[in-house]
Structures are given as structure tokens and as C-alpha cells.
Amino acid sequence: MPVTFGQPFKAGDWLHTTQGLVAQVGGATIPLQADEISSHRDGSARFAVLSAQLSNVQPGEARIINIFPGAKVNSTPSVPASPDWNLELEAQVYDANGNVTATLVAQPQSQLVTQIASTTGRRLAGAVATEYTVALPFKNKATGTPHPHLSARLHTRLTDGGQRIRTDVVMENTRTWTASPGNITYSFAVKRNGSTIYTQPKFTHYHHARWHKVLWTGSLAEPKARVRHNMPYFMASKAVWNYDLNIQIPASVLDNDYSRLTKARADQAALGPMGNVMVEPYFPMTGGRDDIGPYPRWTVNYLLSQDSSALEVMLANADAAAAVNTHYRDEATGYPLDLDRYPNVSITPEWSSPVLPAVVDGTTIWTPDVAHQSSFAYVPYLVTGDTFYLDEMMFWTAWNAATPNPGYRGAGLGLAIDNQVRGQAWAMRSLGETYRALPDNHPRKSYFDNRLKVNLDWYAKVYPLNPSAATLYPLNALPKPDQQDVTGPWQNDYFGIVMAQLAENNEPNAYTTLAWISKFNVGRFNAEAQGFCTAYAAGYYFSTRNSSNNPYTSWRDLFQANFPGETCNTGMVIAGYPASSDGYAASARAALASAFNGGITDAGSTYAKWRAMTPAMDADMSRNPTWAIVPRP
Incomplete structure (x- = not known):
């Protein structure tokens, strides 16, 4: 097997x-x-x-x-020259009135045979498994004309000498520069040797979105194996944050998530593969959400439980994120839109040069942004190794860079600065994940490496290495970009969490910036002797400048400006929802633990102190472990 x-x-x-x-x-x-x-x-x-x-x-x-x-x-590949694969993909395209306007087909067998002979497009290559990516357009069955937008990518894995073939059928409506992009309504079928083996009823495929379906064919049956990782080692690799493995996710929580998944699939059946499942389609939606955090709650549930249903929930939501209209594949390179080729491009037409083709009939359920963006595909890729999720990471990271105004993001530099502080955090998280996941020999490895270095260099030069930083930001808090006299402690915590993970992985200048911001992220929990009450450290927003627009230079002045007349005492009510696993007090815990893991030594004792001040939160962590990051041993 x-x-x-x-x-x-x-x-x-x-x-x-x-x-x-x-x-x-x-x-x-x-x-x-x-x-x-x-x-x-x-x-x-x-x-x-x-x-x-x-x-x-x-x-x-x-x-x-x-x-x-x-x-x-x-490890020498052993595959037949012409495998018994013989798939044919067929799409019936409909107009707005429900009439079939075309039958499209894609026949990949000859291309796979060519690629086997030339070893091109080969991703896995060995005695156990050999995988090829076969990319091809759909053609009108009657005329042979290629469809301008609909295409397929078939990640085709041959095992057992080609007697088992795993095909990850990826359907894309992702072309960047082809005129008149828009939604496409079609039904879909996969045939093998003329017999239908999979059907997808009529649905509307959104513009700049994709979906996939894994199919097994061949003379030997699908190998139904589940791989469970040694999670202590998995965490110790620093590929992911160090979550508390002592937390036991109750069966009731996992069952409830699976019930929600089942209900979502039923409720969203008409959307087909474009359904949002459990992902919030309106990204700017405020309040606590399952998908907001270092990883989504469902991903942490899987890491801590490795339960089969938790795996299905995580992968279903990762698949749903592929339906968001953030997927722009450059026809010239075959890879997501990049800023080396188009330094002044933007997804927003009025900012872009050149301007992307106008979308025709582009209504979707999605409103994506960076500030409320999840890590959808990184952990799914780490556990499965599937190309689909690796490509997802590249698409999202590329979209994050191409969305802002080129004038504010440094044009081709693709700086994350043109976002809310939390948006900067999530953009940097996405960039770090993509760089770390991409294989060394991947054609886009150096591109994302350069983007990561450029951003980390920028943060270091603007903050810790800036001679004026001590005057502009005496307490080392990142300001709201649109309100320079205000800072959001929780958004600073998000940024610190991401910078700590980059520092753990020895990314250049990450520790320098982490050490700088930790003066605020860690320091505000240790400044009671200087007049800042620890109980208020996990606040919402703080004013950072006086009426003369001069920044507060001491913890006492900052505290009195925001909490006038308050004095520190043991009976103070702790801010930030201290009994909840998804409040600002919880994300502060995660920031302190992450800072320690990133090399800030006093963050460990500060974490212990803050955890002791928020004991009611612990009982709630098994319900929602999103922020349950702990110091490494």
C-alpha cells in the first residue's frame, strides 16, 4: 500500500x-x-x-x-509509457437563461504520455510515487476552439507501476490578462474510457476562483490510509506555532464542527464547489470568528486532536477558500501574478498600470480583504503534501501583494505596510508560510524569498534601525495607519506573533523587529511600577499622543491619558475578556508565548504572570484553542 x-x-x-x-x-x-x-x-x-x-x-x-x-x-520512477488513465473532462456551459451554449472537453492522455517521455511537469519522482502536473485548456467540442478562461490542472500521481492513479482534478477560472473574465455556469463530468466516474451538477464558477476533486482510478483500489504525525516533533520543527498539546479537544466540540460542516454542505448545495462552508464570506465582518487568529480554530483543533473529522473540516474550509476571487494566474508565466513583471499592477482598476481586464458578470458571495484573512492552506499542505494547497498559498500571497495601491506599497517591493496593523501581520504570515513551504527547486522560491527579505528589511529600517524611532514611537507601539495618535494593543500582539514565528525560523531581521516591538508587547505587562496597571494591558485602543500631538514617553503618562484617575490595585477588573479563549487577553497570552519562542527571554516569565492573572481562560481553551500558544520547553 x-x-x-x-x-x-x-x-x-x-x-x-x-x-x-x-x-x-x-x-x-x-x-x-x-x-x-x-x-x-x-x-x-x-x-x-x-x-x-x-x-x-x-x-x-x-x-x-x-x-x-x-x-x-x-529512487527510480517506475511508470508505464502510456498509463491506463484515459480521462476525459466535459463541461456543459449555460447562459443566463439556462440554455446550453457549448460543450467543452479536455483530453489529457496524450499530454501525460508526452510528459512521461520527456519527464517535464514532474513533481514527485521515485519508486513509490511519480506525479505529473498536466495543464490544458478546454476546447469547444464542435469547433475545437479553446475556451478563453476555463482550464484544468491535473495533478496525476502514479503508484504501483501505474496500477493506481490518483488525479487531483483542479478546475480554474483564473486567467489574469485574458479579456472579459467573469463567472461561468456549467455542469461537469469526468469520464474514463468513455464511462462517467464523477459528475458535478450545474453551478456557477466564480471569476478568479478554482476548485478541485480527487479521483482514484486503475486496477488496484484506492489506498485508504490515514497518516497521523508525531505532533510533539511536528511542533518542535517550528513549522507551526507551539500549541499546548495538553489541551484535549472534547468529542462534543469535534462532533459539533462536523455537524456544522454537514449542514453547510447541504445549505450551500446550490453553490456547488463555490460554497463558503464555514469560512466567513464577508471578510471585514467584525467580532470573534472561527477563522481569525494565527491559524483558524478548525486548524488548531486538527493539530491538537488529529481526529479524522477535524481533518475533513480543515480541508473542506481550505477548499472553500479556493472559491474566493483572489486567484490570478499570469498566462505568460503559468504562476500567480507577480510584481517583478508588473510592479505597478493592482487588483483595484483605478490604481493599476497596466489595468486588469474588466470583470463581466462577476457577482460572488465573497468580499476578501487582508486584515481579516486566515491561514487557509498552509497546514493542509504540511500534512498532505498536495500541490493544490501549495498553489493556494502562492495565490493568496500574490493577491495580498497586488491588492494595495502601488504608490503606498512601494510598487514592485510589495510592502505589507499599506494595511491595518493586523493586515500587515497576516500578510507577513502568508509571505513567510509560502516561502517556507515552497521547494528549493521551485521556480518561484527566489521570488517569494526576495519579497520576504524586502519586507523584513523595511520594518527593521523604519523601526528598530531608524534613529528617529525613539522620538516618534518612544514606547515602541505600532500606530494605526489611518490614525497615527492611536495604537491597538491587540493588533500589535498579532504583529508580534507573526514576527516571532519568522524569528524562530531565522528569517533575516525578524528578531530585530520582534525585539523592538516587544518593548510594547511585553513591556506593558511589566510596567506597573512605572504607573501602567497590568490589568489594563490587554486593552482595545490606546491614545498615544497628547493634545499637542507629542507622543507619551512614559508608561505612567500613557496610562493616565487613557485611564484618568485609575490607580493599580489587586481587585481591578482585568481588561480584554480574561475568561474567554478568544478575547484580547487570550491573544496577548499567545503574543507573550510567541515572543519567548522567538528569543525574547523575559517574555516567558511575563507569560507565566499573565496566565496566572487569567486562570478562567484555561477551561475555555478546549472549546477554542485558537490562541493556545505556549512557551517551548
């Missing part, structure tokens, strides 16, 4: 340039196929897509796979 999965690695554990990997399974040692390797800054492996061939696995049996460095050996 073949199994393929993603695996992060601690820095220094696997020197992949000189070592291979082996697995010990039930007393037997077998080679591991490793592909799509991404390296830490020190050159050791950070992440890889691993494939193994397991023998004599019985139904319901659990196997422990222990992974070790071993001798480096070649």
Missing part, C-alpha cells in the same frame, strides 16, 4: 544533500522517497513530501513509522 504525506523537520536533523531517509516499520527497514524538499536557512531539510510502500497492512491496523537519516540512494 503506497502512502504519501508531508513532513516538517527540525533544523539540523536531516542533511538532505548528503543523506537519504529510511523508515523502520514493524521491525523492517524500508527506504523513503523524498520530494519537494524545502531547506532551513542553515541548509538542512525543513520540509519534504515523503512516500512509502507498506506491506501486509490489515484493515484497521495502525503502523508506527519511525524516520531516520540513512544512506542517500536513488
Whole structure:
């Protein structure tokens, strides 16, 4: 039975340039196929897509796979020259009156045969699994004319000598420069050797969106295996924040989420693959939400439980995010829109040069933004290793960079600054995730690496390395971009959480900026002797300047300006919803723990103090562990 999965690695554990990997399974040692390797800054492996061939696995049996460095050996692909794949994709396109206007087809077999012979478009390559990405347009069945917008990408994985074929069928309406982009209404079918194996009833495919469906074909059955990671090691790799593994997610919480997923699928059936599932379609919606945080609540639920239903919920929501109209693929490169080629492009027409083609019939359920954006696809990619989720990360990161006004984002620099502070945090999170996930040999690796470095350099120069910063920001709080005399402590916490993860992964200048902002993020919890009551540290917004527009230079002045007449005492009501797992007091906990993990030593004791001041929150963390980041051992 073949199994393929993603695996992060601690820095220094696997020197992949000189070592291979082996697995010990039930007393037997077998080679591991490793592909799509991404390296830490020190050159050791950070992440890889691993494939193994397991023998004599019985139904319901659990196997422990222990992974070790071993001798480096070649894993030679074994695939037939012309696999028994023979898929045909067919779409019936409808007009606004419900009439069929065209039948579109895509026949990828000959292209796969060509790619096998030339080894082009090959992603995985080894004795266990070999995967090709076959990209092709749809053509009018009657005339042979390619459709201007609808296309398919088939991530085709052959195992067992081609006797099992896994095809991730990705349908895209993502072209950037082709005239008249818009929604497309169609029904869809996949046929194999003339027999229909999958159908999707009529629905409307939104512009600049995509969806996918995984199909297994071949003479051998789909290998139905579940991979559960060693989560302490997974966390220790620093691929993700260090969540509290002592938290047990109750079955009732997982069951409720799965019930919500089932209901959402039923309620949104008419939308087909464009349904939002549990993702908030109106991103600017205020208030606490399941999708807002370092990771969405459903993703943390999976990390802490690795429950099968939690996995399905996480992947369903990641798939739903693909339906958001944020997916712009450049026809010239085959990759998401980039600012090297178009430094002054913007998704907003009045800011863009050149201007993107006007959308025709573009109504969707979605209103995306950066300030309320989730990490949709990163953890799904880490656990599955699927190309679909890797591409999703690139699309979202590219959209984040291309959305702001070029005049404010530094044109081709793509600076995250043209956002709310929380938007800057989430844009930097997306950028860091994409850079870390992309394989070293990916054509876009250096592009996203440069974007990350440019942004981190900018923050370092404007704040910690700026000689004027001490005068402009004496307490090291990031101001609201649209209101320079106000700061949002919780938004500073979000920014600190992301910067800490970048610092943990040794990204240049990340620690420099983290240390600077930690004067505010950590310092405000330790300034009671200087006149700032700790109970109010997790506030909503603070005024940072006096009536003469001069910044407050002491903790006492900041406190008195915002809480006049208050004096610190043990009976003070703690701000920021201290009993709730999703309030500002909770995100402050996450920021303190993250800062410690990023190298700010006094953040550890500050976290312990703040946790002791907010004990009622702990009981609520199992209901919602979104902010349950803890100091690393």
C-alpha cells in the first residue's frame, strides 16, 4: 500500500544533500522517497513530501513509522509509457437563461504520455510515487476552439507501476490578462474510457476562483490510509506555532464542527464547489470568528486532536477558500501574478498600470480583504503534501501583494505596510508560510524569498534601525495607519506573533523587529511600577499622543491619558475578556508565548504572570484553542 504525506523537520536533523531517509516499520527497514524538499536557512531539510510502500497492512491496523537519516540512494520512477488513465473532462456551459451554449472537453492522455517521455511537469519522482502536473485548456467540442478562461490542472500521481492513479482534478477560472473574465455556469463530468466516474451538477464558477476533486482510478483500489504525525516533533520543527498539546479537544466540540460542516454542505448545495462552508464570506465582518487568529480554530483543533473529522473540516474550509476571487494566474508565466513583471499592477482598476481586464458578470458571495484573512492552506499542505494547497498559498500571497495601491506599497517591493496593523501581520504570515513551504527547486522560491527579505528589511529600517524611532514611537507601539495618535494593543500582539514565528525560523531581521516591538508587547505587562496597571494591558485602543500631538514617553503618562484617575490595585477588573479563549487577553497570552519562542527571554516569565492573572481562560481553551500558544520547553 503506497502512502504519501508531508513532513516538517527540525533544523539540523536531516542533511538532505548528503543523506537519504529510511523508515523502520514493524521491525523492517524500508527506504523513503523524498520530494519537494524545502531547506532551513542553515541548509538542512525543513520540509519534504515523503512516500512509502507498506506491506501486509490489515484493515484497521495502525503502523508506527519511525524516520531516520540513512544512506542517500536513488529512487527510480517506475511508470508505464502510456498509463491506463484515459480521462476525459466535459463541461456543459449555460447562459443566463439556462440554455446550453457549448460543450467543452479536455483530453489529457496524450499530454501525460508526452510528459512521461520527456519527464517535464514532474513533481514527485521515485519508486513509490511519480506525479505529473498536466495543464490544458478546454476546447469547444464542435469547433475545437479553446475556451478563453476555463482550464484544468491535473495533478496525476502514479503508484504501483501505474496500477493506481490518483488525479487531483483542479478546475480554474483564473486567467489574469485574458479579456472579459467573469463567472461561468456549467455542469461537469469526468469520464474514463468513455464511462462517467464523477459528475458535478450545474453551478456557477466564480471569476478568479478554482476548485478541485480527487479521483482514484486503475486496477488496484484506492489506498485508504490515514497518516497521523508525531505532533510533539511536528511542533518542535517550528513549522507551526507551539500549541499546548495538553489541551484535549472534547468529542462534543469535534462532533459539533462536523455537524456544522454537514449542514453547510447541504445549505450551500446550490453553490456547488463555490460554497463558503464555514469560512466567513464577508471578510471585514467584525467580532470573534472561527477563522481569525494565527491559524483558524478548525486548524488548531486538527493539530491538537488529529481526529479524522477535524481533518475533513480543515480541508473542506481550505477548499472553500479556493472559491474566493483572489486567484490570478499570469498566462505568460503559468504562476500567480507577480510584481517583478508588473510592479505597478493592482487588483483595484483605478490604481493599476497596466489595468486588469474588466470583470463581466462577476457577482460572488465573497468580499476578501487582508486584515481579516486566515491561514487557509498552509497546514493542509504540511500534512498532505498536495500541490493544490501549495498553489493556494502562492495565490493568496500574490493577491495580498497586488491588492494595495502601488504608490503606498512601494510598487514592485510589495510592502505589507499599506494595511491595518493586523493586515500587515497576516500578510507577513502568508509571505513567510509560502516561502517556507515552497521547494528549493521551485521556480518561484527566489521570488517569494526576495519579497520576504524586502519586507523584513523595511520594518527593521523604519523601526528598530531608524534613529528617529525613539522620538516618534518612544514606547515602541505600532500606530494605526489611518490614525497615527492611536495604537491597538491587540493588533500589535498579532504583529508580534507573526514576527516571532519568522524569528524562530531565522528569517533575516525578524528578531530585530520582534525585539523592538516587544518593548510594547511585553513591556506593558511589566510596567506597573512605572504607573501602567497590568490589568489594563490587554486593552482595545490606546491614545498615544497628547493634545499637542507629542507622543507619551512614559508608561505612567500613557496610562493616565487613557485611564484618568485609575490607580493599580489587586481587585481591578482585568481588561480584554480574561475568561474567554478568544478575547484580547487570550491573544496577548499567545503574543507573550510567541515572543519567548522567538528569543525574547523575559517574555516567558511575563507569560507565566499573565496566565496566572487569567486562570478562567484555561477551561475555555478546549472549546477554542485558537490562541493556545505556549512557551517551548
